[in-house]
Amino acid sequence: MSKLFRKFFRRVSVYLKVTRASGIVRRYFVMNGFDGAMTVFGIVLGSWMAGVSKPEIIILAGLGACLAMGLSGFFGAYMAEKAERERRLKEMEEATNNNVNPIQYKAARFIEIYVALIDGLSPALTGISSLIPFILASAGWMCIGNAYTVSLALSLAMLFLLGIYLGKIARENGWIYGIAMLMVGAFTALIIFFMQLFLGA
Numbered sequence: 001m002s003k004l005f006r007k008f009f010r011r012v013s014v015y016l017k018v019t020r021a022s023g024i025v026r027r028y029f030v031m032n033g034f035d036g037a038m039t040v041f042g043i044v045l046g047s048w049m050a051g052v053s054k055p056e057i058i059i060l061a062g063l064g065a066c067l068a069m070g071l072s073g074f075f076g077a078y079m080a081e082k083a084e085r086e087r088r089l090k091e092m093e094e095a096t097n098n099n100v101n102p103i104q105y106k107a108a109r110f111i112e113i114y115v116a117l118i119d120g121l122s123p124a125l126t127g128i129s130s131l132i133p134f135i136l137a138s139a140g141w142m143c144i145g146n147a148y149t150v151s152l153a154l155s156l157a158m159l160f161l162l163g164i165y166l167g168k169i170a171r172e173n174g175w176i177y178g179i180a181m182l183m184v185g186a187f188t189a190l191i192i193f194f195m196q197l198f199l200g201a
Contacts, residue, residue: 012114015107019085021115026169028119032073033162034181036123039065040130041155041185045192048148055134055144062134066127074120081115130155159185 016022040062047058085108092100133147133154142150163181167174 011110014103015110015114018103018107019111021111024081025115025118028073028077028115029122030162030166030169032069032119033122033126034159036066036069036125036127037130037155037158037162038185038188039069039123040127041152041159042188042192044130044134044148044151044155045189048152049192053144055137055147058134059131059138062127062131066124066131069127070120070124072120073123074116077119078112078116082112085109085112126158129158156182156185 016025043061043065044058047061052058089100089104089108092104130151133142133150134144136142137144137147159181160178163176163178164174166181167177170177
């Protein structure tokens with residue numbers, strides 16, 4: 001099994017190098033992971049301010065959003081990446097008089113799916129992670145108040161970690177990026193708070 005994993009990751013590494021898609025994959029992962037964390041953060045925070053006491057309502061809303069983001073991300077990225085790879089292959093065929101290395105075709109087909117999976121899974125996974133406390137609350141293993149606290153903390157932690165990762169990519173101070181991500185979360189919370197005050201008035 002470990003040999004299969006090593007072989008798979010070596011192939012991924014080669015295909016990423018051939019297609020020069022590493023940067024695209026990183027951007028999709030961060031952007032869509034950010035979208036997933038922020039979307040569920042907004043749902044949870046809004047539900048808390050609205051006084052929602054049934055975890056099932058939050059789970060349903062969150063899972064619906066994660067499913068929509070996941071499917072939209074996968075199919076949108078697949079079609080966009082497929083079009084981009086087809087264009088690139090045709091340019092290479094014209095430049096080489098149809099003598100393109102076969103690995104280019106294999107790499108292009110693989111990267112189309114790989115990028116789409118990253119695009120679809122990253123928002124779904126970050127979003128679902130923040131829903132775990134409510135799943136526990138629904139099962140009676142956690143009270144709803146604690147579920148809200150833990151879920152919001154998880155969302156902020158994921159935003160911070162994504163910022164750290166961005167800092168690593170940029171070869172700069174990850175803490176600055178992490179704090180910047182947290183500030184986005186705080187700004188979102190502030191907007192939702194004022195919306196609740198305005199709508200509740």
